[in-house]
Amino acid sequence: MMSDTSVAELELSIVMPCLNEAETLAICIDKAQGYLARSGVRGEVVIADNGSTDGSQQIAIEHGARVVDVAAKGYGNALMGGIEAAKGTYVIMGDADDSYDFSSLDQFVERLRAGDELVMGNRFRGGIEPGAMPPLHKYLGNPVLSTIGRMLFRSEIRDFHCGLRGFNRQSILDLGLITTGMEFASEIVVKSTLDGLRVSEVPTTLKKDGRSRPPHLRSWHDGWRHLRFLLLFNPRWLFLIPGSVAFALGILGSILLTFGPVQIGTVGLDVSSQVYLAALAVVGYQAMLFALLTKLYAQHEGFHLPRSRAFERFAQRASLESGVIVGLILFVIGFAVAILQLSVWAASGFGAQDPVDTMRLAVPAALFMMLGFQTAMSGMFLGILSIDIRRPR
DSSP, rough: OOOHHHHHHHOHHHHHHSOTTTTTHHHHHHHHHHHHHHHOOEEEEEEEESOOOSSSSHHHHTTTTEEEEOOOSHHHHHHHHHHHHHHOOOOOESSSSSOOOOOOOHHHHHHHHHHHHHHHHHHHHOOOOOSSSSSHIIIIHHHHHHHHHHHOOOOOOOTTOOOOOEEEEHHHHHHHHHOOSTHHHHHHHHHHTTTOOEEEEEEOBHHHHSSSSSOOHHHHHHHHHHHHHHHHOOOOIIHHHHHHHHHHHHHHHHHHHHHHHHHTTTTTEOHHHHHHHHHHHHHHHHHHHHHHHHHHHHHHTOOOOOOOOHHHHHHOOOOOHHHHHHHHHHHHHHHHHHHHHHHHHHTSSOOOOOHHHHHHHHHHHHHHHHHHHHHHHHHHHHHHHHHOOOOOO
């Protein structure tokens, strides 16, 4: 057993999540131990066991690894348990299925010693052996998700989901990682980028894993979880931009048709189109409000989302009072048009009305009242968020 002084001086912890990996665990540990011995790096091998029932724990102990039992299920939970228990200044994590070469970690350690806080492996640069990655993942899943990640978060990483990666342990713990499943892989990259950590990539190889059973990964299910995480962490692209486009088209179209039918080429637009355009405006406005409320809630709860100066200015001015005032103004505009229509109808003795002319004004009136109510309710929600509370430690 290492003394407290020895433990405190460890430079590297090699952490492997494990769930019934008896077939390949020993060779992974031996490669990692061999690397530590060859390189002279003071380190340890940590197996974050997530409830194995095939004797993986005993195999790990027999091959000189330290086993950390993680009760909470999930890839993210297992890794976080291992990272928290690690004693090294740096951590290199990788799957225990013998698809990554733990005997060749020099480039990771070199970049970490140079000050990089997250060092990602890149399988597309290092080489993917035939059969090591399903074609769906190789040509669609990983490239598409990595491209979306780079676009949404301005990241330079080209392989978001490489399972072999190294990082400064304290820097990653300070990010406040929260996901429990496969999204954990994306969360590390996204939050490291948003927090301005020094991030780099090194080539790494991927070979066919040595297990006889199918992998835990579920292609479509886990791919969707990664995509959902990337989109929800950037509400600007998921809600704000599509919502703004829908709202602009809907509100302009609705108001334009108030003055009469519009002919665009061979297409004629009238009150029926006005109704659908009003609905589009409502949906778009709701998406815009949701994007803003999502970011305000995330800011309130300490989440790290992409920042913008425009949003910061909005956040400083947004309050219950401002939301209610703007909502009331919009509602009053719509209500005034409705009262005007009622007055005209009363002056005619409440007789029959022309349905087209009536709808032409009724649609924008109803639209403004709905937008006003939505705005006021969003202001109420901001009021709830602004209440200072004492949080349990």
